[in-house]
Amino acid sequence: MVNQHHEIYDVTIVGGGPVGLFTAFYSGMREMKTKIIEYLPFLGGKVPYFYPEKMIRDIGGIPNISGEKLTEQLVEQAMTFNPSVVLNEQCTELEQRDDGIFVLKSDNGSMHYTRTVILATGFGTLKSIKLDVANANEFEGNNLHYTPKRMAHYKGKHVLISGGGNSAVDWANELGAIADQVTLVYRKTDFSGIESHISKMKNSSVNVKTPYIISGLSGKSGQVEQAELRNLETMKTESLSIDEIIVNHGFEIDIGPISRWGIQMENGTILVNGNMETSIPGIFAVGDIANYQHKLPLIAGGFNDGPIAVNRAKQFIHPDKELTHLFSTNYDFSK
Ligand SMILES: Cc1cc2nc3c(=O)[nH]c(=O)nc-3n(C[C@H](O)[C@H](O)[C@H](O)COP(=O)(O)OP(=O)(O)OC[C@H]3O[C@@H](n4cnc5c(N)ncnc54)[C@H](O)[C@@H]3O)c2cc1C
Structure with missing residues (x-):
């Protein structure tokens, strides 16, 4: 059945990999109504897909953690502020209405309405050969x-x-x-x-x-x-x-639909500035898909991209409000 989600979100994150998940947490902490749309039937992106049982040792403060455990913890963290999560949908089309709202359309016909879009799509959808x-x-x-x-x-x-x-x-x-x-x-x-x-x-x-x-x-x-x-x-x-x-x-990576959205790209990645802004105002890119000078395709690097994009998305939605930096230690998690 095709769902029509008429509710308008502040931030819609396309891609529920590690970077999309952390970005969703941060977006929630910045009190933005957040949705994640993921093509696969599960969250975690490349980590559970390719290396669930391998040990990851290059994330600061975590000496070693299996891909599976990291995914479990990222999902738990991402759910802190109860974002909407849509699985099994590939976002295939993007349009912007006259009132500025972005409309994302999925392969099953579902529509999603949002003030900003953060693309955390890795190198695209992963399809095993x-x-x-x-x-x-x-x-x-x-x-x-x-x-x-x-x-x-x-x-x-x-x-x-x-x-x-x-x-x-x-x-x-x-x-x-x-x-x-x-x-x-x-x-x-x-x-x-x-x-x-x-x-x-x-x-x-x-x-x-x-x-x-x-x-x-x-x-x-x-x-x-x-x-x-x-x-x-x-x-x-x-x-x-x-x-x-x-x-x-092996697997085929289908960057396909995004490359038709009119966003400036280079070698299958999306060009962003230091604010993770793409060539279309209101659309941001983070994680493996984001291309900027000295970019490293590491999980830890993506964890920095997310908060930058979220902060800019908040400013994009509320241009008249001054945006102060927010540490999690300053946030009241009991409310
Ligand atoms: C074998 C292997 C080992 C690795 N080891 C390490 C390591 O030890 N340390 C490290 O830091 N990094 C490692 N990496 C790299 C790390 O996995 C990536 O940097 C990380 O997964 C990037 O996260 P991401 O969220 O940007 O993208 P991804 O993990 O690729 O997630 C993107 C998600 O977006 C979804 N998606 C894409 N397009 C759409 C669409 N149109 N609609 C809906 N959903 C969509 C995809 O299905 C996917 O789930 C390794 C990678 C591989 C392959």
Whole structure:
């Protein structure tokens, strides 16, 4: 069903990654009515998508934290001021009405009305490259995964991994220690990626098969049971019984819709000034998508972008009011 959200928000943050989440917290603390719109069915952006179980060690004051824990804490912090959260929607169109209100339209037809927009879209929406096997979607989300589940899920199982990049090799190495058996197929013979990780995999119990692809799948009740593997040199096929499949063929980034909104961009990123203002007044960009001199694509850097954008958004909405700086230690969280 298409929702028409006629309520007007002060700030609408497109993208619920780490930077969008922290920006939502800060926007709430500046007492602005805030909404987050996220394409994925979950919040956290690249962190839970790519590295939920990896340790992050380059955020000040946090010596180490897993991607999953960081996401959990960011979501908790972002919800402090109860922003509206819309999941499973890709913002595809943006217009500005004569009265200055921005109208964001999503891929499902929903409309969102807002005084300012903060784009925290990373490099765009993340879409995994799908396995090129006709019936693959029958098993997707059951025991065929594009974004792997928690490690413990694979304990004692026979896991088939398809792919040859860093992520596929990392997964093979990590699962080698926990799964009953790991088989990795890759269509080329030379792996790209970090050499030490590749050597570790080749010298481990992981059954590495190159140049091989998954050419067929069979199973029942939505569960893959057998994978057909094709040797691309001999073109012979063989069958393998498996419990789980992880497909790691990379992902496509769809910056698409935003690049058509008339905002000045460079190499797939949005040009901003020191106030995180884009070329369209009232639209700001923060995090990985924001491009300014000496920009580093780090989570910690994005945490600085957000408050700057929020403060400017507040001034944009209330041009006559003087904006004083606000520390969280000065804010009354009991009200
Ligand atoms: C493997 C890997 C390891 C990393 N390790 C570290 C590390 O150790 N330390 C560190 O600081 N950084 C690390 N990074 C970088 C870090 O993940 C990024 O800098 C960070 O995620 C940027 O946050 P963001 O919120 O700007 O964007 P993202 O995390 O990319 O989130 C953007 C969100 O916007 C959504 N979106 C995009 N377009 C739309 C749209 N049109 N409509 C609705 N939603 C949309 C996307 O679905 C996504 O969820 C790593 C990155 C990778 C890939």
